[in-house]
Amino acid sequence: MTALPERAADTTAEHPWPVRLLSMKVGEYIEKMSVVWVEGQVVQLNRRPGSSTAYLTLRDTDVDMSFNVAIRVTALDAMPPLQPGARVVTQVKPAFWAPRGSLSLDARQIRPVGIGQLLAQLEYLKANLAAEGLFDPRRKRPLPFLPRTVGLICGRGSAAERDVVENARRRWPTVRFEIRTVAVQGVNAVPEVMTALQALDATDGVDVIVIARGGGSVEDLLPFSNEALIRAVAAARTPVVSAIGHDVDTPLLDHVADHRASTPTDAAKAIVPDAAHENQTVRTSRERLRRALTLRLRHEQTTLDQLLHRPVLAIPTAFLDVQREDLTRRWHRASETMHRRIERDQDRIAYLRRSARVLSPTSTIERGYALLTRVDDHVVTAPDQVSPGELLRVRVAGGDFGVRVAGYEQTSTDLTDPTDEGASDEPD
Numbered sequence: 158m159t160a161l162p163e164r165a166a167d168t169t170a171e172h173p174w175p176v177r178l179l180s181m182k183v184g185e186y187i188e189k190m191s192v193v194w195v196e197g198q199v200v201q202l203n204r205r206p207g208s209s210t211a212y213l214t215l216r217d218t219d220v221d222m223s224f225n226v227a228i229r230v231t232a233l234d235a236m237p238p239l240q241p242g243a244r245v246v247t248q249v250k251p252a253f254w255a256p257r258g259s260l261s262l263d264a265r266q267i268r269p270v271g272i273g274q275l276l277a278q279l280e281y282l283k284a285n286l287a288a289e290g291l292f293d294p295r296r297k298r299p300l301p302f303l304p305r306t307v308g309l310i311c312g313r314g315s316a317a318e319r320d321v322v323e324n325a326r327r328r329w330p331t332v333r334f335e336i337r338t339v340a341v342q343g344v345n346a347v348p349e350v351m352t353a354l355q356a357l358d359a360t361d362g363v364d365v366i367v368i369a370r371g372g373g374s375v376e377d378l379l380p381f382s383n384e385a386l387i388r389a390v391a392a393a394r395t396p397v398v399s400a401i402g403h404d405v406d407t408p409l410l411d412h413v414a415d416h417r418a419s420t421p422t423d424a425a426k427a428i429v430p431d432a433a434h435e436n437q438t439v440r441t442s443r444e445r446l447r448r449a450l451t452l453r454l455r456h457e458q459t460t461l462d463q464l465l466h467r468p469v470l471a472i473p474t475a476f477l478d479v480q481r482e483d484l485t486r487r488w489h490r491a492s493e494t495m496h497r498r499i500e501r502d503q504d505r506i507a508y509l510r511r512s513a514r515v516l517s518p519t520s521t522i523e524r525g526y527a528l529l530t531r532v533d534d535h536v537v538t539a540p541d542q543v544s545p546g547e548l549l550r551v552r553v554a555g556g557d558f559g560v561r562v563a564g565y566e567q568t569s570t571d572l573t574d575p576t577d578e579g580a581s582d583e584p585d
Contacts, residue, residue, distance in 0.1 A: 180255040187253040192265060196246045197223075199239050200344050204230065215262070216344050218244065219385050227252075228264035236269060242343040242376065244270040275375060279382050283409055286384070291391045292412040298396045300416055300427060304364035306333045307428055308357035308395070310350055313338035317369035317400065317421040324425035332429050335363055341370045346380035351389045358393045365428050366393070368410065369400040369421040381408035390414060400424035528552040540565035 161178060162168050174182075197215035200223060204211040211230050216223040226249065233239065249262035286292060307325065311318040318336065325332050337353035340346045350368065357366050368390075370381070380386065381401050390397050390413050399414035400421045411417040418424035468475055514520055522528060529537040530550045537543055547562045 176258075177255075180253075180258055183258075184253040184255050187251050187260070190251050192248055192250045194246055194248050195224075195262070196244065196270065198344050199241060199243045199245055201241065202239055204233070213239070215245070215247070219347070219383060221348055224260070224262050226262045226264050228267060232264065232267055236267065239269070244275065244376065244379070246270060275379070279409065282382070282384055283412070286387060286409065286413070291387065296391075297415045300396050300398070301364045303329070303430060304332075304428060306335050306360075306362045306364065308360065308363040308366035309334050309336045309369065310339055310353045310357070310366065311336070311369045311421075312341040315341070315369075315371065317341075317371050320421040321367055321369050321400065321425045324422050325429050328425065328431045329429040330432065335360060342373065342377045342380060347383045347386050350380065351386055354386075354389055354393060354397075358395045363395060365396050365398060367398045367400055367418075367421075367424050367428060368414075369424060370402065371421070372402040378402055378408050381410040386410065387413050398424050398427060522552065523554050525554075540567060 161174060162172055165174070165182070168174050195215065196218070198218050200214040200216045202211065202213045209230055210227055211233055213226050213228065214223050215226050226247065228247070239245070245267055247262075247267040248265045250265065252261050252263050253259075254261065283292075290296065309318065309321055311321070318338075322334055322336075325334075335357060337357060339349035339353050341350075354366065354368070357363050368381070370378070378401060381399075387409050390410065396415040397413075398416045398418055399408075399410045400418040400423065401408050401410055403420060416427055418427050518528060528551070529543075530552070531537060531543070532548060532550070535542075537549065543549065543562045543565065545562050545564050549560050549562060551558055551560050
């Protein structure tokens, strides 16, 4: 007989292990494991009369995964009665049953998870989720003013469903609901609520989703503090309203939801407006607008009446007449000023012309004087400027002629022209 491989890594298609050997190897490996404390949720508990062993199903608190647990009845009797949905911690030793290839747990001790421990775990989870930003108010979305359809997740036939639907329709009679009924406590609550949430989030026309449940114990409301559900709500595209329990109940769902309602009734008030209130608001606004328009029209009419009684509008040409008269006065004033200025300038020009005529050499020559110039055209003004025998040019009124200097003598005769007196009088 061919020897079987010792290690799993040595097996091949030609040299496989038989099932019995694999079962034995798995059993040996599991047998080497030490005891371990495990936390979970009791789903089912079976106690057979006369049997010293009870069997329960222990489910993971977050995902759909469970183990069968065998425990002595004496260990169960040493603690308060277990109810389905209770959270426990148990010390177990993994056991492998080779004939069926199944893994189970043998419980040595079992303890209920106390309220204090549950609250401590919730606070720890709350701090971690807050550190990730899942509770940041800036990520919360506003609720629509009037949603086309309201998605409602609640227990079947529950008071929460009735409170939300009836109060919402009392406020806005035509509101539409898309209702998903789920388990709201126990081991099935989290997966069913998440499935309903994802379905409503993907439904076209659902503008807001309400997750509603009545009050209950801390254990009853634990599904609404489940980490997987909290992350699903944070990832939803549709605004979510949390309406779990009463005012004193604050599951973690309240922190991640876009709006927290203290009760299902308050959720109904948050998701739809009050039709009567909105109608009254419209009527009030319409009346306010009507009064404002009336006052404005009266004010404008008064202004128009005042304008119509002004002289400028009573006699439309009055304003033009006044402006025409003013323009005429300004024209006459400017014309008179211009004439006076022209006359004054003409008088000054005449004065300057007379002065120029009196002072010109020609005028002096015409009065009997002569102008002597040398051959280099320099004017002779004194006897010592010429020499005897020098040829000079004499200019008189009728023309000019040449002369030769025979001699000269100094004289002091005053030759002032009496006609020059008064020539400097300038007109005003």
